[in-house]
Amino acid sequence: MIWLILATAVIGFSCWGWRKASDATAFFAASRSAGPILAGLGGTAAGLSAFVFVGGPGLFATIGAASLWIVLSAPITGALQCWTVGERIVDIVKENKVLTVPGLVATRFGEGSPRALSALAVAIGGIATLSVQIKGTAIVGEILLDVPGWWVALATLIATLAYSTAGGMRAGLVAEAVQGGIMGFSALAIAGFTLWHAGGPMRAFETVQRLKPELLGIWSSAGPTAGIGLFLLFALGTCAQPHYLQKFLMLDRRESLRWLPAVMTASLIAVLTVWIGVGLGGAALWLDGNFILASPDQLTPTLLEAVLPAWMTPLALIAVVAAVMSTAASLLNLVAASISRDLPLAFAHMRGRRGSVENELRWARFATVAAAAVALAVGLGTSRSIAWLGVLGWGTFTAALLPVMVVGLNWAQASRRGAILALIAGPAVQLALELWGRKFGLTALWEPGLSGAAVGCIVLVLVSPRKMQ
Amino acid sequence: MRTLVFLLSCGWLFAQTIDSPVAAAVVCVLAIASCAALGSRRRQSIAFVVFLCVLSLLIAAFLTYCLIGEFSAGGGFIVQVLFFLLLAPFVPLFYALSFPNRPR
Numbered sequence: 001m002i003w004l005i006l007a008t009a010v011i012g013f014s015c016w017g018w019r020k021a022s023d024a025t026a027f028f029a030a031s032r033s034a035g036p037i038l039a040g041l042g043g044t045a046a047g048l049s050a051f052v053f054v055g056g057p058g059l060f061a062t063i064g065a066a067s068l069w070i071v072l073s074a075p076i077t078g079a080l081q082c083w084t085v086g087e088r089i090v091d092i093v094k095e096n097k098v099l100t101v102p103g104l105v106a107t108r109f110g111e112g113s114p115r116a117l118s119a120l121a122v123a124i125g126g127i128a129t130l131s132v133q134i135k136g137t138a139i140v141g142e143i144l145l146d147v148p149g150w151w152v153a154l155a156t157l158i159a160t161l162a163y164s165t166a167g168g169m170r171a172g173l174v175a176e177a178v179q180g181g182i183m184g185f186s187a188l189a190i191a192g193f194t195l196w197h198a199g200g201p202m203r204a205f206e207t208v209q210r211l212k213p214e215l216l217g218i219w220s221s222a223g224p225t226a227g228i229g230l231f232l233l234f235a236l237g238t239c240a241q242p243h244y245l246q247k248f249l250m251l252d253r254r255e256s257l258r259w260l261p262a263v264m265t266a267s268l269i270a271v272l273t274v275w276i277g278v279g280l281g282g283a284a285l286w287l288d289g290n291f292i293l294a295s296p297d298q299l300t301p302t303l304l305e306a307v308l309p310a311w312m313t314p315l316a317l318i319a320v321v322a323a324v325m326s327t328a329a330s331l332l333n334l335v336a337a338s339i340s341r342d343l344p345l346a347f348a349h350m351r352g353r354r355g356s357v358e359n360e361l362r363w364a365r366f367a368t369v370a371a372a373a374v375a376l377a378v379g380l381g382t383s384r385s386i387a388w389l390g391v392l393g394w395g396t397f398t399a400a401l402l403p404v405m406v407v408g409l410n411w412a413q414a415s416r417r418g419a420i421l422a423l424i425a426g427p428a429v430q431l432a433l434e435l436w437g438r439k440f441g442l443t444a445l446w447e448p449g450l451s452g453a454a455v456g457c458i459v460l461v462l463v464s465p466r467k468m469q
Numbered sequence: 470m471r472t473l474v475f476l477l478s479c480g481w482l483f484a485q486t487i488d489s490p491v492a493a494a495v496v497c498v499l500a501i502a503s504c505a506a507l508g509s510r511r512r513q514s515i516a517f518v519v520f521l522c523v524l525s526l527l528i529a530a531f532l533t534y535c536l537i538g539e540f541s542a543g544g545g546f547i548v549q550v551l552f553f554l555l556l557a558p559f560v561p562l563f564y565a566l567s568f569p570n571r572p573r
Contacts, residue, residue, distance in 0.1 A: 232501075
């Protein structure tokens with residue numbers, strides 16, 4: 001019955017989106033119709049994913065409170081984003097009517113290579129992050145519904161594709177805001193019930209302290225430098241995540257920025273209670289022998305199946321599906337924009353032609369479906385854990401876009417050549433460290449995303465001229 | 470700006486290379502404060518500067534306590550949760566209250 005209602009809602013919503021998304025501004029920038037609540041809830045829903053519901057509590061069960069370094073920056077990220085890039089982006093949009101994140105880079109550094117390189121980074125990071133959503137859905141669906149995981153992943157992706165392809169972000173943003181509300185409510189409920197079953201927060205804390213005190217240590221085996229690295233990666237990294245930056249392109253007016261951090265922070269804190277609550281309460285119940293875990297990623301689904309009331313399983317499943325769909329819709333739109341708009345515009349400029357894309361909406365819809373197919377193959381084929389796939393996607397965006405967005409947008413002397421080299425150097429270093437880390441175990445020493453961003457920033461400031469041109 | 474970005478970026482790479490948590494913490498606090506200050510249009514506002522100093526001191530105190538604090542098992546976790554809950558209402562509220570009515 002629930003699935004029938006959801007399917008009807010998706011079909012109805014897709015039809016509404018098809019009617020509303022009549023041009024590129026509607027498809028890529030939601031007709032610039034978002035106020036603080038729509039953009040804030042949508043931003044949180046897009047930024048938080050299966051990673052939070054499945055990977056987060058699982059990571060807590062593995063490395064304990066050290067995993068919280070990923071979420072500890074949450075109270076400052078909303079305001080930091082607005083201070084650092086949000087206000088500048090809104091000013092640029094007012095003058096230039098930019099539709100995409102690579103479009104912002106092109107407005108600041110000129111057409112051609114800057115747009116092409118940032119579009120490539122968005123496409124690659126987007127596919128990596130999309131694959132996290134798909135893998136998360138497959139794991140949760142397999143345990144909770146007792147059907148092959150890829151069925152659930154495919155069904156979720158098809159539902160997301162329906163309204164993303166039909167209505168782009170015009171439909172996607174409204175869906176994300178609703179999904180953000182569902183995620184917040186469900187996270188509070190699941191965390192509350194888990195802690196209640198564990199005897200309350202203090203009892204859960206005492207259980208973990210008694211049976212496995214190392215889980216309450218604030219530094220993992222990787223050490224304090226790695227912990228601080230995660231804190232910084234997720235604090236500054238939000239300023240370079242295209243699915244957050246995209247929301248600034250959709251704001252209806254500058255004044256909407258005022259309450260945007262408050263909405264984002266409140267919804268972020270509500271959803272993140274699942275990480276702390278299910279992490280602590282679930283670990284206590286697991287250590288107390290209430291259930292056996294096959295792998296840390298399975299803490300949330302196993303807990304739902306073995307301990308929590310039966311009515312909570314569909315609620316959790318809807319929350320996870322909402323988390324997956326919201327992030328997937330944004331990322332599909334970003335990847336589609338990169339493939340169907342930004343890369344053609346950049347290549348046309350490189351060949352000396354004036355940029356315009358014919359049949360833009362048709363190509364955007366086709367690119368949305370293609371991006372989903374690639375992400376499905378990657379997500380179901382990879383053997384990496386959800387938590388670290390999430391960090392990989394976040395790191396790719398950070399390494400590529402942090403130098404050009406944070407430094408580039410705010411420093412008048414940043415040059416086109418510097419931006420191009422930073423867009424190459426950042427992801428190259430990040431990718432090299434990822435590959436090197438997997439082979440020689442050096443990732444613990446050098447956090448790939450942040451190291452890539454640092455190298456990108458160095459390249460940008462060294463290559464840019466000393467005097468204003 | 471050039472020197473600040475260069476020093477912070479090199480500082481971060483250096484802190485990781487020698488695996489120095491103290492250097493990492495210093496870069497972390499300065500990087501967050503610099504990002505907010507350099508991007509914001511109201512860095513000449515006294516209230517903004519004071520707030521940023523207080524925020525930086527709070528983050529610095531938290532990281533210092535985490536690095537040198539003699540924790541009993543579980544003490545660190547409580548400090549983390551308190552830091553999380555303490556900052557959550559104040560940072561976005563300050564942003565809203567200090568938002569300029571007219572853009573420059």
